[in-house]
Amino acid sequence: MSEMARASVKIIGDSLPNIPWQDRPIDSSDVVWRYGHNPIIPRNATPTSNSIFNSAAVAFNGKFAGVFRVDDTCRLMNLHVGHSEDGIQWDIAPEPIEWKFDDPELARMVHRYDPRVVWLEDRYYVTWCNGYHGPTIGIGYTYNFEEFTFVENAYLPYNRNGVLFPRKINANFAMFSRPSDTGHTPFGDIFYSESPDMIYWGKHRFVMGPKSWRWESTKIGAGPIPIETNEGWLLIYHGVLTSCNGYVYSMGAALLDLDQPWKVTHRASPYLMSPQMTYECVGDVPNVVFPCAALHDPDTGRIAIYYGAADTVTGLAFAHVDELVHFVKTNSEV
Numbered sequence: 001m002s003e004m005a006r007a008s009v010k011i012i013g014d015s016l017p018n019i020p021w022q023d024r025p026i027d028s029s030d031v032v033w034r035y036g037h038n039p040i041i042p043r044n045a046t047p048t049s050n051s052i053f054n055s056a057a058v059a060f061n062g063k064f065a066g067v068f069r070v071d072d073t074c075r076l077m078n079l080h081v082g083h084s085e086d087g088i089q090w091d092i093a094p095e096p097i098e099w100k101f102d103d104p105e106l107a108r109m110v111h112r113y114d115p116r117v118v119w120l121e122d123r124y125y126v127t128w129c130n131g132y133h134g135p136t137i138g139i140g141y142t143y144n145f146e147e148f149t150f151v152e153n154a155y156l157p158y159n160r161n162g163v164l165f166p167r168k169i170n171a172n173f174a175m176f177s178r179p180s181d182t183g184h185t186p187f188g189d190i191f192y193s194e195s196p197d198m199i200y201w202g203k204h205r206f207v208m209g210p211k212s213w214r215w216e217s218t219k220i221g222a223g224p225i226p227i228e229t230n231e232g233w234l235l236i237y238h239g240v241l242t243s244c245n246g247y248v249y250s251m252g253a254a255l256l257d258l259d260q261p262w263k264v265t266h267r268a269s270p271y272l273m274s275p276q277m278t279y280e281c282v283g284d285v286p287n288v289v290f291p292c293a294a295l296h297d298p299d300t301g302r303i304a305i306y307y308g309a310a311d312t313v314t315g316l317a318f319a320h321v322d323e324l325v326h327f328v329k330t331n332s333e334v
């Protein structure tokens with residue numbers, strides 16, 4: 001990719017002039033770099049939290065709001081609202097979100113975790129891993145981060161990493177997911193599905209699977225809401241390697257066709273970021289970076305990635321869209 005082609009990489013979406021940001025350290029050449037004061041959310045940010053990680057932030061009313069995975073000191077996994085002036089310092093509600101249900105059957109949940117949030121048409125949709133006779137993808141929405149309505153479970157168990165697209169594709173809502181099992185699934189491919197109404201999901205298509213002998217050789221799953229660019233959908237995802245000391249979760253990226261997002265046009269062979277800092281290597285589950293959200297600003301090309309670290313705390317990392325797309329294209333092996 002020439003300098004000129006690189007400069008022409010553009011994010012498609014609304015401006016976010018107040019995106020949290022810190023320039024790349026001068027001694028670094030990393031395409032994704034960490035915020036210097038990570039972790040931004042400690043494990044004990046609420047009175048009864050054991051850990052706060054794998055969480056989702058969005059722009060809201062000129063500030064920021066989000067849905068956070070909070071595991072409490074009973075080690076129950078649940079979702080809490082958070083608010084922030086700057087996207088870095090967060091106030092996390094001490095109590096979990098109370099969902100409104102049309103069907104009381106849906107209230108029979110065991111746990112909720114790994115949320116994603118997206119502004120889509122007229123409201124914020126939340127997806128998460130919902131325990132309903134095993135993990136599946138719960139879908140809900142909010143207009144104001146005060147009232148939350150549960151829509152449906154998108155699929156039969158077992159499924160995880162449900163990630164909506166920020167707009168309709170082919171006149172349908174669109175979502176990635178990762179069919180799984182009841183436990184710490186030792187396999188996992190990313191699939192794409194469409195729905196006319198957020199309730200009935202079909203037209204399932206395979207997107208991509210793990211790659212042997214790589215950082216992503218065991219399983220992969222979509223991360224933040226995909227970012228629309230003039231070069232395709234930029235998908236940041238997690239990939240897992242099985243080491244002799246257990247799973248290692250890293251972050252990678254791929255580009256997908258804008259109209260047929262199940263078609264992978266480029267996929268970076270190296271990871272973008274792997275667990276290397278102490279707070280990523282030491283915690284309740286060591287060696288995990290798990291991205292769940294990305295803010296972006298088309299005017300500056302800035303991207304801010306929120307990720308869970310060691311299943312314990314939340315970190316922030318940054319990238320420039322042109323460099324990231326360039327990295328994916330020049331290191332690609334589909």
Ligand code: BMA
Binds near residue numbers: 054184185249288290
């Ligand atoms: C996955 C999910 C994530 C977690 C990861 C590492 O299966 O449970 O929430 O971050 O394992 O423990």
